Amino acid sequence: MNTIQDISKFSSQEKTFVTIGTFDGVHFGHQKIIEKLVSDAKNANKKSVLLTFFPHPRMVLQKDSNIELINTIEEKKSLLQKTGLDYLIIHPFSKEFSRMTALEFVRDLLVNQLNISKLIIGYDHHFGKNREGNIVQLTEYSHLYDFVVEEIPAQDIDDVSVSSTKIRRALLSGNLKTANNYLGYHFMLNGNVVNGKQLGGKIGYPTANIDVKEDYKLIPKTGVYVVKSNIDGLETFGMMNIGNRPTVDGNHQTIEVHFFDFNQDLYGKNLTIELLYFLRDEQKFDSISALIHQIKKDEKTARDYIKNNL
Structure with missing residues (x-):
């Protein structure tokens, strides 16, 4: 082309x-x-x-x-x-x-x-x-x-006409399954990995902070997603949080990805993240320990989804 x-x-x-x-x-x-x-x-x-x-x-x-x-x-x-x-x-x-x-x-x-x-x-x-x-x-x-x-x-x-407007609405409401179905591929976010506060690493879940440069790019509903990315030719799965980190500081939106069974330094890399499944809405927890408990549950749910569907 x-x-x-x-x-x-x-x-x-x-x-x-x-x-x-x-x-x-x-x-x-x-x-x-x-x-x-x-x-x-x-x-x-x-x-x-x-x-x-x-x-x-x-x-x-x-x-x-x-x-x-x-x-x-x-x-x-x-x-x-x-x-x-x-x-x-x-x-x-x-x-x-x-x-x-x-x-x-x-x-x-x-x-x-x-x-x-x-x-x-x-x-x-x-x-x-x-x-x-x-x-x-x-x-x-x-x-x-x-x-x-x-x-x-x-x-x-499914007897519903496909349009870009309907896909945008689905993404913003957390209906990722419908959006991906209408797209015919997985919705994606692309950005460079930038330095974050490294709080994830301190609780056993290091994350890559994704900086989406284009301000016109749609960012889906806040919450936790099952995702995958091709990193140096290797298909790598994980879970991503889009939100304001309400349990930690809650002052600005972040996009953070924790990759499973992965420990390479990703700072400065450009990654395309494919969104596979919407796990849950963003929540505020009473303590860091309650947050960690939920993240562990999220990881199990995400791994089960990957095992059974991909």
Whole structure:
């Protein structure tokens, strides 16, 4: 997959098959669209192109919305790398860009820049100034500019349509099972291991403190999770606490991971943590000994989950 940072840097003499969208989460529904795009393009001996935008439009147009995204841009690129796409175009989204009309979007970008032959879009897709463009206008423009449009229906899991919004809600409410089911992979957090207060080590449970740099990245509900990470090629399991450490000091949010049967120094390493299972809500204990007792119970539950499910 070739990644291009601005649509103006793309050119193709041959016709292309294209999809467009923000694709936050690259979830089950997105995957079906991309699978269709890649398959159709290969069958027609054409190149597949996914056009997405960064920053997310709501980060530009609704700066006070505090939107939290399922994926960072790097995570999204990594997920799309596995799909068989020929080209990923990440176009900078700006207020100026948002003023482009639906007609200008189709004519200037899809037709003139991408040399489009077929457009595959998801259900209820909107584009252009004030989101004025839709499947009706796309169909009209496709006749005008000689390309094909295909709309993929909403994808259902257990009779519920999958969407990025529903996944965000599930993550924020602790419903990790539903979120991972809709995503088609484990939700992940990525960050560098930084120095903490090393309190975990003092109670027999040393932790890696994960610093998630991107302030727009969604952090799931506080609580304890079963997790795994690939550390120097080794699949390593553990449990993670997202919270404010109410029993200790409770003054700021932390993300701490205790890896099982592991004693290497991780400071400075960049880790991707996959969230497998939500164990319990964050709790405040009356004493450190009560906290240790609960952590031991958490470890047993986590190890049993790993043994029986993975």
